[in-house]
Amino acid sequence: MSAIYVHLPFCPYICPYCDFAKWPHRGxxxxxxxxxxxxxxxxxxxxxxxxxxxxxGTPNTYGCARIADLKALLDAHFGPFSESSIELNPELVAAxxxxxxxxxxxxxxxxGVQSFEPREIGTLGRRHTQSExxxxxxxARQAGVRSVSIxxxxxxxxxxxxSWGRTLKSAVTLAPDHISAYGLTVEEGTPFWQWREKExxxxxxxxxxxxxxxxxxxxxxxxGYEHYEISNFARPGHRxxxxxxxxxNGEYRGFGVGAASYRNGVRWxxxxxxxxxxxxxxxxxxxxxxxxxxxxxxAAGEAVMLALxxxxxxxxxxxxxxxxxxxxxxxxxxIRDMQRDGLLAVDGERARLxxxxxxxxxxxxxxxxxxx
Numbered sequence: 001m002s003a004i005y006v007h008l009p010f011c012p013y014i015c016p017y018c019d020f021a022k023w024p025h026r027g028x029x030x031x032x033x034x035x036x037x038x039x040x041x042x043x044x045x046x047x048x049x050x051x052x053x054x055x056x057g058t059p060n061t062y063g064c065a066r067i068a069d070l071k072a073l074l075d076a077h078f079g080p081f082s083e084s085s086i087e088l089n090p091e092l093v094a095a096x097x098x099x100x101x102x103x104x105x106x107x108x109x110x111x112g113v114q115s116f117e118p119r120e121i122g123t124l125g126r127r128h129t130q131s132e133x134x135x136x137x138x139x140a141r142q143a144g145v146r147s148v149s150i151x152x153x154x155x156x157x158x159x160x161x162x163s164w165g166r167t168l169k170s171a172v173t174l175a176p177d178h179i180s181a182y183g184l185t186v187e188e189g190t191p192f193w194q195w196r197e198k199e200x201x202x203x204x205x206x207x208x209x210x211x212x213x214x215x216x217x218x219x220x221x222x223x224g225y226e227h228y229e230i231s232n233f234a235r236p237g238h239r240x241x242x243x244x245x246x247x248x249n250g251e252y253r254g255f256g257v258g259a260a261s262y263r264n265g266v267r268w269x270x271x272x273x274x275x276x277x278x279x280x281x282x283x284x285x286x287x288x289x290x291x292x293x294x295x296x297x298x299a300a301g302e303a304v305m306l307a308l309x310x311x312x313x314x315x316x317x318x319x320x321x322x323x324x325x326x327x328x329x330x331x332x333x334x335i336r337d338m339q340r341d342g343l344l345a346v347d348g349e350r351a352r353l354x355x356x357x358x359x360x361x362x363x364x365x366x367x368x369x370x371x372x
Contacts, residue, residue: 003245004049004078006037006070007256009057009274012092015125016195019187021258021272025061033257033274034066036281040255041073049078049253051242054086058112060093064100071104083108083241085149090136091128098136098143107146108240110180111136114153116170117163123156130170137174147238149178154212156184157195157202164212165219172223177238181216182231183209210359217355230309230361247310249303265299267292300325305365313352327351334371338364 010025010033023029052074059067067086075081085108086101101109115121116130133150140148150171154164171179186192186203196203204212217227225233229247232240245252254261258272271277271288280287294302300323307314316327328335328346335351338344343357343364357364 002049002250003051003053003242003252004074004081005242005252005254005259006041006052006054006074007056007254007259008037008054008059008062009033009257010061011056011058012061012089013125013127016191017124017184017186019190020057021274022057023274025058029274030062032278034062034070036278037256038070038073039281040287041077044077044253044255046077050082051245052078052081052084053242056087058089058092059086060088060097064097064104068100068104071106075105081105085110085240085242087112088136089128090133093132093136093139095139098139098145102143102145108149109140109145109147110149110151110178111140111176113150113171115156115159115163116167117159120156120159120163120167123158124153134174137176147177147240149180149238149240150174150176152179152181152216153184154181154216155204155209157192157204159204159212161208161211161215165215168216168219172219178232178234178240179220179225180232181213181220183213213359217358226311228311230358244310247306249299249306265294267294296323296325299323300330301369301371304331304368308351308353308357308365308368309361311352313350315350317349331368331371334367338367 007021009020009022010030011022012025014022014024054067054070071084084106086106087110090111090113098109111133112126113128113133114124114126116133121128137148137150152167152171186196220233221227225235226239227233228239229243232243234240251263252261253263254270256270257274257277258270260267260269268289268291271280273288276288300319303319303323304314304327307319314327319325319327335344335346338357339346343354343360345352345354353361353364
């Protein structure tokens with residue numbers, strides 16, 4: 001097993017665009033969940049994993065002592081890890097927190113920023129200020145955290161090229177080791193979905209989104225960040241190893257409500273119903289989950305989709321060794337169409353998305369998945 005993911009689903013407030021399994025923080029419920037999560041982890045037979053990622057939700061709604069206890073348990077069962085990450089909301093980072101995370105063994109922090117523009121921060125339902133982000137980044141540096149990452153978001157309602165440019169400039173000024181720049185996805189059932197149904201013109205169109213994405217590529221590239229995956233940029237030596245395992249179609253084990261796992265060609269996603277999750281752990285039974293057995297062609301199609309998201313693309317020899325498929329021969333019709341449209345570049349060893357292909361990555365990757 002290559003990676004461990006742990007889901008901590010509680011938040012001090014709920015952002016209107018978020019579709020993750022999450023709930024407003026309540027002390028008693030958060031306590032019960034933590035106990036159930038610890039029980040689930042202890043039931044799992046010990047094995048060695050390379051990376052650990054604590055996500056959410058907002059993991060730092062829990063105090064540092066709780067997080068340290070959880071990290072120690074995970075280390076004992078699955079460590080030592082070559083990379084341990086935790087997601088943080090900057091406004092919740094108190095004095096001494098980063099030192100506590102570093103002592104617990106977290107060498108990577110991912111700080112949820114999304115925007116440095118006050119109006120956009122409010123639109124996204126976030127509550128931090130630029131000074132709080134600056135303090136969090138500085139505290140991580142002083143604590144000796146090896147990699148500091150910040151998350152940004154483009155395609156925000158009312159966002160302009162100018163406002164996005166200012167956010168990018170503010171991010172670069174902080175000089176984090178890693179920047180994730182995600183295009184806003186409006187998910188059904190969220191308040192943003194309802195808003196877009198009523199006022200679609202408030203949301204950026206495809207043309208503006210493409211302009212925003214290209215600006216991020218240009219500005220972050222000029223600042224020395226490698227564009228190593230569709231939404232991710234890193235300074236040399238600071239790629240996110242945990243996510244690289246996902247993109248390589250590696251195995252992983254997820255713990256917690258709504259967490260996904262993949263092992264031996266089987267993918268399962270645990271129940272997103274918090275009550276069902278807690279009850280299963282109380283009863284000592286398996287957490288309800290939806291399972292999918294991926295056949296070779298389907299697994300290969302997903303592998304292509306994931307690999308094309310990265311700058312490395314699909315390596316033909318490694319692909320053939322793992323899936324028993326000649327990439328160029330099996331996908332010949334799709335490759336022909338994508339090359340004709342200027343979306344895919346193919347050389348003697350690899351296939352990669354072109355710059356235009358990155359703008360249309362969902363369509364390109366989808367073509368390989370449905371062909372398989």
